[in-house]
Amino acid sequence: MIYNTNRSQPKQIALLGSTGSIGTQALEVISAHPENFEVYALTANNNVDLLIQQARHFLPAVVAIANPVHYFKLKDALSDLPIHVYSGIESIAQIAAMEAVDIALTAMVGYAGLLPTLSAVKSGKTIALANKETLVVAGELIYSLVKQHHAAIIPVDSEHSAIFQCLVGEGDNPVEKIFLTASGGPFRTTHEDDLSKVTKNEALQHPNWNMGAKITIDSATMMNKGFEVIEAKWLFGLESSQIEVLVHPQSIVHSMAEFADGSIKAQLGLPDMRLPIQYAFSYPNRFPSKWPRLDFTAYPELTFEKPDLHKFRNLALAFEVIKQQGNAPCVLNAANEVVVAAFLRDEIGFLQMSDVIEATLQKVTFLAKPSYEDYVTSDEEARCVAAELVGSVCNM
Numbered sequence: 001m002i003y004n005t006n007r008s009q010p011k012q013i014a015l016l017g018s019t020g021s022i023g024t025q026a027l028e029v030i031s032a033h034p035e036n037f038e039v040y041a042l043t044a045n046n047n048v049d050l051l052i053q054q055a056r057h058f059l060p061a062v063v064a065i066a067n068p069v070h071y072f073k074l075k076d077a078l079s080d081l082p083i084h085v086y087s088g089i090e091s092i093a094q095i096a097a098m099e100a101v102d103i104a105l106t107a108m109v110g111y112a113g114l115l116p117t118l119s120a121v122k123s124g125k126t127i128a129l130a131n132k133e134t135l136v137v138a139g140e141l142i143y144s145l146v147k148q149h150h151a152a153i154i155p156v157d158s159e160h161s162a163i164f165q166c167l168v169g170e171g172d173n174p175v176e177k178i179f180l181t182a183s184g185g186p187f188r189t190t191h192e193d194d195l196s197k198v199t200k201n202e203a204l205q206h207p208n209w210n211m212g213a214k215i216t217i218d219s220a221t222m223m224n225k226g227f228e229v230i231e232a233k234w235l236f237g238l239e240s241s242q243i244e245v246l247v248h249p250q251s252i253v254h255s256m257a258e259f260a261d262g263s264i265k266a267q268l269g270l271p272d273m274r275l276p277i278q279y280a281f282s283y284p285n286r287f288p289s290k291w292p293r294l295d296f297t298a299y300p301e302l303t304f305e306k307p308d309l310h311k312f313r314n315l316a317l318a319f320e321v322i323k324q325q326g327n328a329p330c331v332l333n334a335a336n337e338v339v340v341a342a343f344l345r346d347e348i349g350f351l352q353m354s355d356v357i358e359a360t361l362q363k364v365t366f367l368a369k370p371s372y373e374d375y376v377t378s379d380e381e382a383r384c385v386a387a388e389l390v391g392s393v394c395n396m
């Protein structure tokens with residue numbers, strides 16, 4: 001079988017966040033299909049050594065480092081190669097819009113993904129979206145621009161890829177409801193009273209997935225699932241009442257979609273992000289893979305339970321902000337980035353993260369119909385409020 005469908009040239013991929021967990025796995029996918037995919041651009045923030053190594057191996061047309069401190073080291077290290085070198089987040093946004101780019105993979109973490117994603121959308125690109133924070137912050141704006149510029153967003157997040165795969169072939173059949181599965185994180189069975197004592201190292205031990213530090217903490221607090229509810233709302237045009245979170249500790253059923261006749265489709269597989277990344281690149285085709293496959297007999301029990309919204313207050317807060325809309329999800333995201341960073345620096349405890357987020361949501365000015373500039377100022381205001389609450393300095 002020939003998998004290079006309808007194309008004489010490999011798809012040119014801009015890997016935004018190539019040094020991270022998603023970025024490095026995306027490079028494995030590209031390496032496995034050199035006839036179909038080529039690296040056009042690589043970007044990072046601080047890990048200049050890995051970026052240099054990746055650039056020398058994959059020979060992209062362009063590389064960029066967000067933190068300008070590393071620019072000269074990067075430039076010097078690649079001076080013998082025909083690679084354009086840039087620095088700053090604006091240059092990453094420009095790369096996402098470059099003519100030659102077929103797919104922009106947004107694999108950078110956090111609010112930093114917003115500007116490059118907006119740029120890719122405004123250029124009508126196909127975006128393989130891993131950076132869920134962009135849709136949390138500004139989902140409404142992103143989707144109005146997607147429509148206007150005929151861009152396409154293909155989800156990479158495992159749950160959303162699962163639902164996307166369930167929807168293929170359904171045409172106009174409406175989805176009645178989706179079930180977003182959640183592992184429950186490392187503290188699923190920890191008693192609520194003991195959460196005040198859990199450590200950073202315990203929180204960084206995800207039961208099923210090996211991911212970057214920020215999303216791993218988000219999984220431990222279940223903020224990740226709250227973000228994913230917001231992400232699903234925008235990706236699939238659903239009301240929050242149509243989205244149910246189901247704790248599924250095995251992370252084998254990646255999510256499910258229920259249709260008008262009561263039929264439920266699920267997508268299953270081992271917890272391995274290479275599959276959703278590859279599908280986002282190959283869609284609407286499926287390419288072969290050599291990664292390990294699911295052996296059902298190794299998982300004789302697939303279990304499901306309701307999430308505990310009292311214990312995991314971040315998930316409850318995410319449902320609250322969905323009701324409020326406006327800039328509330330943007331504030332939620334900014335406060336969360338501040339508290340996760342503070343928790344990772346051992347400055348605050350696990351439960352304080354929800355306290356600070358809740359207080360920040362109460363203090364920041366609510367805007368019902370935010371523009372892009374409003375999102376920028378809301379993000380800044382929320383970061384300052386949250387920083388003060390955790391006892392650190394606001395740098396804005």
Ligand SMILES: NC(=O)C1=CN([C@@H]2O[C@H](COP(=O)(O)OP(=O)(O)OC[C@H]3O[C@@H](n4cnc5c(N)ncnc54)[C@H](OP(=O)(O)O)[C@@H]3O)[C@@H](O)[C@H]2O)C=CC1
Nearest residue numbers: 017019020021022044045046047066108109112131211212
């Ligand atoms: N990891 C996973 O399995 C999954 C991740 N996601 C989402 O994908 C995104 C990436 O996650 P993950 O790969 O785990 O994260 P990592 O922390 O492993 O990697 C983040 C990447 O973003 C870059 N980066 C960080 N800050 C900035 C910045 N300010 N400007 C530009 N680039 C920046 C990093 O560069 P450097 O290395 O130089 O710091 C790195 O390349 C997140 O939004 C996450 O929620 C979604 C589903 C699953």
Ligand SMILES: CC(=O)[C@@H](O)[C@H](O)COP(=O)(O)O
Nearest residue numbers: 157158182183184185219224
């Ligand atoms: C791999 C992936 O998509 C993560 O978002 C994962 O879902 C995190 O696990 P939790 O279900 O614990 O949030």
Ligand SMILES: [Mn+2]
Nearest residue numbers: 157158159228
């Ligand atoms: Mn996910």
